[in-house]
Amino acid sequence: MRNPFQEFQTVSFKKKNLPLSRIVRAKQDVMAHILEGYLNLVEAEAKDFVWLVEQSRVLKTYSEAVKYVQSLNYDQDDIEEFCGELDGSTKVPYVIEGPAGIYVSALVNQLSDDRVVLRLKDYQKKFHLLGYRLPVGKTLILQGDIGDFTGTGLAGGCLVVEGSAGNWCGAGMMQGEIRVAGTAGWKTGEWMKAGEIHVEGWIRGVGQNILGGRIYEQGKLVSPQHRGSQ
Amino acid sequence: MAMDDILKDIWDRVRKRHLFPELPSPKYGQGEPRVGLDIKGKQISISREFVEQMSLKLDQDDIVEGLLDHAVSHYLYCPWDLATHLKLYAEAKNVLKDKQMAQIATDYFMDIVADTHCVGQFDTPLTNLYRRLNKGRLDEVVHAVLQRIWGVDLGVVGHTDISRKLSRLPYLDRKYWTESIRRFAGAIQSFLENETKQGGEANSPNPMGRHTPGQYSSQEIEEGLMQLANEAATPDEFKEIVRDFETEILDATRLGEEAMGVGPGHSLDADILYYMKLAENYFIPIRKKPMQASGSLYPHHHIPWEIGHPYQDVDPWTSFGKFMPPITQTWQRREGEVFGREEGVPDCVLIIDSSGSMTNPRQELSYAVLGAACACDAYLRNDARVAIYNFSDVDAGGRKILPYSDNRRDIYRAICHYFGGGTRLRVENIETLQCDGMPDIFLITDMQITNLQLLIQYFNDCENRVTAVHVGDNKHVREFRRAMDLNPNVGIYAVEEKSDIPRIVLGKIRDFFY
Secondary structure, eight states, X not given: OOOTTTTSXXXXXXXXXXXXXXXXXXXXXXXXXXXXXXXXXXXXXXXXXXXXXXXXXXXXXXXXXXXXXXXXXXXXXXXXXXXXXXXXXXXOSOOOHHHHHHHHXXXXXXXXXXXXXXXXXXXXXXXXXXXXTOBXXXXXXXXXXXXXXXXXTOEEEEEEEESOOOTTTTTTOOEEEEEESSOBOTTBTTTOOSSEEEESSXXXXXXXXXXXXXXXXXXXXXXXXXXXXX | OOHHHHHHHXXXXXXXXXXXXXXXXXXEEOOOTTOOEEEETTEEEEEHHHHHHHTTTSOHHHXXXXXHHHHHHHHHTSSOSXXXXXXXHHHHHHHHOOHHHHHHHHHXXXXXXXXXXXXXXXXXXXXXXXXHSOOOHHHHHHHHHHHHXXXXXXXXXXXXXXXXXXXXXXXXXXXXXXXXXXXXXXXXXXXXXXXXXXXXXXXXXXXXXXXXXXXXXXXXXXXXXXXXXXXXXXXXXXXXXXXHTHHHHXXXXXXXXXXXXOOTTXXXXXXXXXXXXXXXXXXXXXXXXXXXXXXXXXXXXXEEOOTTSOGGGBOGGGTTTOXXXXXXXXXXXXXXXXXXXXXBOOXXXXXXXXXXXXXXXXXXXXXXXHHHHHHHHHHHHTTOOXXXXXXXXXXXXXXXXXXXXOOHHHHXXXXXXXXXXXXXXXXXXXXXXXXXXXXXXXXXXXXXOTTHHHHHHHHHHOOSOEEEEEESOOHHXXXXXXXXXXXXXXXXXXXXXXXXXXXXXXXXXXXXXX
């Protein structure tokens, strides 16, 4: 007699292990560590309830961030992805703008690559304090509009903004170059000591206290000549 | 072996491997030599020219099997359905801001996902096929990614940065697809822009074929649009996607299908389609009512038969088998007190307020229009007709009247019309829509009607069943509620959000039992 269930034999099935799963798993591990570092930083900063952009405060936060970041093994894609997590992920329970920007800057500055490109134009959030203390020999290209305090304390690196920058762009920069393809906001170059800021669009307002360096608006030098006229 | 026999043999093998998907047998079609596949209405067509040309480099069996594996993976894994397809497209379009580029990016993304799933699950000749395909510049990028994530040599050199970036995406994790395609589209944007400058897809079409809504059955398209309408935050979100695929959707659903809101000579009105599809997600119940008395006679009680009485009413069971007065019993008939027809649904007069205080349905989701649409659908489903009285400031010409109709498209066009002026109605207009059989009245408004008292008076005087729905809450609503408190014919409901709509019961009459 014919077995009516003979068609229903067990099908041998061997699932292959594609490199994709390994790559994704490794990436998730790295991201988990980056997030952990950020949350630790925010936890430490959140104790004071209010986070003000003060030089001592920024310095302290940055050195804390560097401590977390130094032990991590990541690449620039991880940084971009971390920005995506800050923008709208549930993995980040709270975002404090200042420490977030400083943490991203620390990640960029500690990376071995000389040229880092971050595509930020697809994100809703505007990131502040990017390019903080960008060191000599490093180029950071930011694609999209960005927030305030871009390139603050720039330490010799080259910061390219393929979009517009907010207020206090290049504030307190020590050396290096900032190139903004769009416009820049108020207090551009406030307290800058050296270096150059080139803004292809218009500048809403140049800083009142500029100690050195040059600022160009649409190719024309606006500081030092116009210093104090704003 | 002839090509058709090869196809048949291989299809049996592929079907078994994929656990017998519900797909019709594939066939050969006359396609472009550079594109291997075309899917229309779930029918897979393999380009004979493509196979012939590729067979110079690869065994014919492998080509056909690889193409079929690819097509079936799309059906079974990604995109799976039209709603997912459109959602992925919408994400890509958000990033790329261009229809053609978004379509190409979506196609490539879905190819990577479907083929990675297939390669990860089965022994498939897809890798051989990919290795020997003619590659455009964008194909090279995608194949470089596949090379990396599959761990096989597909003969691509270079593109290290982009392939490293794209190989990080969790392609096989469905819950991250929308996020992944955003990043995928962003990463290949510069390549897409170059391609577009050099003539776009026409120069180097995706050899694995394009994906359009045409590949789905009309039922899948209906369901996909319904889901899309439900998930879209605003009508604009829905409209933007639907407009991009207008031709394909019209072709796929065939002109003249009423349900899709299309007809001969009409284009796809995305606003109307949005509310049509959204309304299909909600079902509002209707209380039926007796429609008319029959007046027919029915056997009521027995009386003794007398000579001269008709024979046909004699009841042999109570007459002991005798035919003799007064032993023989006959039925005495009485006029029935029951109603002749069973309960039914009357026609409906739908009164909708489209004054300035109401939401413009073409800009934002209007709960008034959605509620009205759901009510219309409920009556139409029950074979009743609907008349529309859409009003704003009637004295200033702000009114639109649609006589009784069962044409869903016309009805939707009337309810989606937005005046945006003052709010004043005329009960005479409503009165002209009264007809035999006493229609139900459905009113949806925010009650900020300057002559609300007249309407209250009218509802108190008429005997129609009235379902009044108010959007929002204000003193006029409270006044209306107070005035209608004792009128059992009027059911009042509040709609604050979408989830309130299914709570409406049409034609509900208080303290009235059937």
